[in-house]
Amino acid sequence: MDYSVVQQCMHCGMCLPTCPTYGLTNRERHGPRGRIALMRAIADKALPLEQAFGHEMDFCLGCLACQSACPADVDYAQLFEAARASVQEQSRRPWLIRAYRRLTLGWLFRSPRAMRAFGRVMERTQRWGLFEAVVASPLMGLVSKKWERLIGMTPTMERAFSHQLIAEVERPKGKTRYRVGMLTGCIQDIAYASINRATVDVLLENDCEVITPAVQSCCGSIHGHNGEVAWAKESARKTIDAFPIERLDAIISNAGGCGSHLRHYGRLLAQDSEYAERARQWDAKVRDIHEWLVDIDFRKPTASLPSQRVTYHESCHLCHGQRITSQPRTVLASIPGLEIVSLTESNVCCGSAGVYSITQPEASDALLKTKVQHLLDTDADVVATSNPGCDLQLKRGLDEAGSSMRVCAPVTLLAEAYRA
Ligand code: SF4
Ligand code: SF4
Incomplete structure (x- = not known):
């Protein structure tokens, strides 16, 4: 782990309101500041690297919302990957896992x-x-x-x-x-x-x-x-x-x-x-x-798609990891026939996060439930998103809620418009 990155954290807490797991429990250790403090304590040898730290890092979504919010530009992605690698190297998981x-x-x-x-x-x-x-x-x-x-x-x-x-x-x-x-x-x-x-x-x-x-x-x-x-x-x-x-x-x-x-x-x-x-x-x-x-x-496509309301869910690693937020919306807005409706908390994780929905089912389901409610509130016909994990998770949530809202990629809609 790059210790200088850990040192960059000035404990201001600006990241806390954006962290979905902190939002679920309101516990310091379940937020980015607490996790970074744990990483620092382990690097300083003030704490041993125990299974509890592994559980903590498994509970972190790796969604990087904290990174977007951080005024000190702490590279949480790097810390997250290094922490998970240390856990993988030094702890012994059950044989079935x-x-x-x-x-x-x-x-x-x-x-x-x-x-x-x-x-x-x-x-x-x-x-x-x-x-x-x-x-x-x-x-x-x-x-x-x-x-x-x-x-x-x-x-x-x-x-x-x-x-x-x-x-x-x-x-x-x-x-x-x-x-x-x-x-x-x-x-x-x-x-x-x-x-x-x-x-x-x-x-x-x-x-x-x-x-x-x-x-x-x-x-x-x-x-x-x-x-x-x-x-x-x-x-x-x-x-x-x-x-x-x-x-x-x-x-x-x-x-x-x-x-x-x-x-x-x-x-x-x-x-x-x-x-x-x-x-x-x-x-x-x-x-x-x-x-x-x-x-x-x-x-820009000239032919119109059938009239439909479209909303946009942001993949965490597109908006927080790559800072790409306006471009997918620009693509969608260019397509005649689409009415773009905004989604509340569009950049909050849907709970998919790689294998998170399997390893942390309760937290994943809680985040998905909120996401689906926000989607239903838009009354949209389509939700566009550009990550296979999000696609799968949203389809599952909408299906369970009995909604027929279509889930697809912005680029699929653009290709349909070019073909129209
Ligand atoms: S990556 Fe996401 S879940 Fe993990 S600490 Fe940052 S905001 Fe919280
Ligand atoms: S916003 Fe950045 S500097 Fe402030 S506590 Fe969070 S990670 Fe540390």
């Missing part, structure tokens, strides 16, 4: 081919109704509530994955103004491939040649957020290797959580003599899709 982490973080998320094979099996079992039958069967009584929840939250896989929808090189109809790389993600690759296709369509409409390597590694965000630094570094190296960085004007991410991590490969690989320089070049070219569209003064 270790086995699960090895299976998912250590294998599935490190092998794009395994992820696609898993996606294909899931897609078939979901399409044939087998998955639903298992979820509804007495077999579920044999697993714990947490596993039942995990199984129930499996996203619906798409029939075609990204490499089946997107060619490795796609060129615009007219003159090429830019050449960009397209990140397809891991879960996004199999469960949200149509968002990737929509992103490529939007880029082509804006005179971008799009390079999309057919096989891409997970960006490593999930490893970094869960304290698995070695795997995060390996994923970063593989991702860098997949793209011809020097030939690209930008590398496009369309998922808030991934984008936030992808911008910090330079820091992650700073001590890697082979990759440090390329990682710095990489960081300089990573762009969120909305940010890129606004930067290049994207073509």
Whole structure:
């Protein structure tokens, strides 16, 4: 942990009102100031690194709302990842959790081919109704509530994955103004491939040649957020290797959580003599899709979509991690036919936060309940959001509330408008 970052905290408490977990309990240790104080005490050897600290860091969403509010610019993202890495190194989790982490973080998320094979099996079992039958069967009584929840939250896989929808090189109809790389993600690759296709369509409409390597590694965000630094570094190296960085004007991410991590490969690989320089070049070219569209003064659609009310939920790692707040709204506002309605607390976490909804079900559900109420209050037909985790969480919450509000990405609506 970089001690100088911990020292930057001046204990002012400006971050407290923005912290969702502090809001849930009103306890100092459940807020950013308390967590930073614990980190400092452990670094000073005034406190041992115990399991209680691990639980505290597991309770933190990593949403980075505190970082946005902090007048001292404390890099909480860095502290959070370092703290989780220390916990992972020094504490021993129960064997079932270790086995699960090895299976998912250590294998599935490190092998794009395994992820696609898993996606294909899931897609078939979901399409044939087998998955639903298992979820509804007495077999579920044999697993714990947490596993039942995990199984129930499996996203619906798409029939075609990204490499089946997107060619490795796609060129615009007219003159090429830019050449960009397209990140397809891991879960996004199999469960949200149509968002990737929509992103490529939007880029082509804006005179971008799009390079999309057919096989891409997970960006490593999930490893970094869960304290698995070695795997995060390996994923970063593989991702860098997949793209011809020097030939690209930008590398496009369309998922808030991934984008936030992808911008910090330079820091992650700073001590890697082979990759440090390329990682710095990489960081300089990573762009969120909305940010890129606004930067290049994207073509505004002229055809109208059917009239509909649209609201916008901000992914934490897009608004707090990448400070991208106005651009997705600019994209939505450019689409004829949409009436944009504002969402109360649009930048407060929905409780998804990677695996948080599985590891901290009560806190996650409490945050989701508030989010869904705010969504219902808008009376919107559509909620736009740009992170697969948020998409999944909002769909679950709206479904449970009996709402038919559509959840989709801003870029999906823009692609629909271009096609209209
Ligand atoms: S990351 Fe989110 S949950 Fe964690 S301390 Fe900061 S505001 Fe609170
Ligand atoms: S706002 Fe920043 S400086 Fe103030 S207590 Fe929170 S983290 Fe520390």
